[in-house]
Amino acid sequence: MNGRTAVADRVWQQVEAGLSRDPGAGLNTAQEVCGRYASAAGRLALVVRHADGSAERWTYGELDRAAARAAAVFARAGLRRGDRVAGLLSRQAESWITAVAAWRSGLVYVPLFCGFGTDALAVRLRSSGARLVVADHRWRAGLDDALAALDPAPEVLTVTPGRRSAERSFWAELDAVTADGPAVETAASDLATLLFTSGTTGEPKACAMPHSALLAVLPFARYGLGVGRRDLLFTSADPGWAYGLYSAGAAPMALGVPRVIYDGDFDPDAWWRLMREERVTCVAGAPSAYRRLLGPLAQQGVPAELRAAAAAGEPLDADTAQRWTAAGAPAIRDGYGLSEIGMVLCDLADGAAPLAGTLGGPLPGFAVTLVDASGAPVPEGTSGLVAIRRPRYTLTAGYENRPEAWTARWQDDLFVTDDRAVVRPDGRWQFLGREGDIIVTRGYNVGPVEVERVIGEHPAVAEVAVVAAPGTRGGTVVRAVLVAADPAVPRDEVEQAVRETVARRIGPHASPRVVDWTDALPRNEVGKLQRARLRSSS
Known part of the structure; x- marks a missing residue:
């Protein structure tokens, strides 16, 4: 056993020891996130703040x-x-x-x-x-x-x-x-959650998450968020996704950490008021939320008890991170994870100070490397696909509805992602973008095929391709490139119609912010759409 494996084993042993019972004898997520603390009279679990200022x-x-x-x-x-x-x-x-x-x-x-x-x-x-x-x-x-x-x-x-x-x-x-x-x-292996993640082809993949999935995200709560019982964690992540349900939800609950959530529409001033009045010590949200919080931060200053900030869901841009810190707020610790494995890369709570635009490295318990498409290691200093060596616990045990896609993700003992990164000479990781076509916008994953199917039903649209594009205020937005079927139909009417239809049938997060027109979509010699050419032209 090498030193790295020994460290990982100790991390997982500590995770297991922190549970209410030996996971080998049985494991239930409800017991670990709630039942184990139910007899402690008055022990706070959750504060729900409403848009009218009231609270539960x-x-x-x-x-x-x-x-x-x-x-x-x-x-x-x-x-x-x-x-x-x-x-x-x-x-x-x-x-x-x-x-x-x-x-x-x-x-x-x-x-x-x-x-x-x-x-x-x-x-x-x-x-x-x-x-x-x-x-x-x-x-x-x-x-x-x-x-x-x-x-x-x-x-x-x-x-x-x-x-x-x-x-x-x-x-x-x-x-x-x-x-x-x-x-x-x-049992630890019994199915607890079925959570759908987006895909570029076919129907969304159904991530089968067993009761042991909780253990996969406990290292992030301990070492990434760095929260304990004396903290109050404000998390803006929606529990309809893995980060909100597990990483910033069930995992802190299992550690006995109280949380506060806001059930109204996003309102930067309301969030700032909440953090100040509830005396929040740690906030976790998407980089797009931090960008919109910069205004209240500049006007009102940093809430007195706030000591930590964490981001995930999309790449954290350097401008937002630098402006946040320059205003006196605690540096944003960036994180990277996926519904299949859990959070695997981040700035550690007790590690080196975050550096805007980079990640500190693998979480304790996880071995992360860079490989080429075949799973072979890439030379030092060159970019590669992020790959995670099979840890003791993973968030997902397989895709229930697409087992062949799950098998294809593994190269021997490595889970190979579509995300490209590079390790800098100082050891910090830099995320370069998604090798595939999933669009990460406002903290949500959008499958382009799902959006294309809806837009393609419009009679004035002959062809459509959906790709990511840079937003005017930073971050990433959905861009739709259309080929007209009927040039006589006003383009502004078509654009409004497809935006409204996508918002209604898939969700506002997937509605294209940018709509462009072209005479023909770029395709290779066998007719396959060349999305990379569309992305580079945005």
Whole structure:
């Protein structure tokens, strides 16, 4: 055993020792993120701040009791171990009540991003086989449109402003429960979550996340976020994605770290007020959010207790990082991860000071290297594809609906990504971009094929290609390049129509900010679209 392997083994041994029981004897995510702390009276788990300034405060015990009642509701609806329950929810307490209830019952939780349109919802619900959906009333109309395309359609419980409504109310059902639902014994390898990630071809991949997935992100909470019980973590990440649900959600909860979330639309001033009034010590968000927080930072100064800031979801640009630090805020620690493995590269909480535009290196417990497309190491100082040697625990055990795509990702013991990076002479990592075509915008992954399919249905569009483009305020936006089928139709009408259609059917995050027209899309000799040429022309 070499020194690096010995260090990794010690990290994973510490992770295992921090659980409430030996994972080899059984592991349940609900127990680790909530149940283990439920008996500690008054121990804060979650603060939910609303747009009107009001707040809910949930202890671990209160979350545990609500989840136990939700588990009873699911059982009364006929759900049994292994069945799937979906959550069309966002940054709200119900997201965590639903997830914890599913995990404790041996059900499989299917998180759905609230920004998905009808097509995106229908694809994920059909593929997952979800039998029940807990949906916030704000997104019920889009869900109903998606359900119309499903046969059979899952049952729906709606989170409404009042506890009773004309629809089946989530809270009314919980209020009617007289006994707790099942709490089953699960193994570390049992499926806990089915989370869909975007892909460039075919339907979105269904990441099968076992109960052991939680362990894969605990090193990030300890060494990347660097949070402990005395911290209050404000995370803006949506729990419809892996970072919000696991890395900045379940992992800190498992460490007993209280969190605060904001359930309103993004408002930089409201976020700043929240951090100041709640005395937040650590904030985690996408670089695009930090860019918009620069205004309140310059006007109001740094909240007194804020000591740490972390970013992930898209590359952190140097301008944002430098302006943030120059204003007196703690340097933003950048991070890189993926739904398949977890967070693997970051600036460590106790490591060297962050350097804008770079990453500190691999997280303890992970071995990350650069390879070519065949999995062979690249020469020192040259760029390569980011590859992760199989760690003891991974966030995903496979793609449920596309096993061949999962197998193709592995070169022997290396998970080879489409992301290109280089290791600088000082040992820091520099992310160069995505080798493939996934568009990372505002912290979300957008699959271009999904967007192209929707735009291509417009009768005035003959062909379409969707690629990433630099945003006018930094970051990356979605760019659609169209070939006209009917030149007589005004182009501005077509552009407005495709933007609105993509926003409605896939989500506003996927709607093209840039629309260009061309006589023909660039293709190679066999007719394959050359996206790289489109990206270079943006």
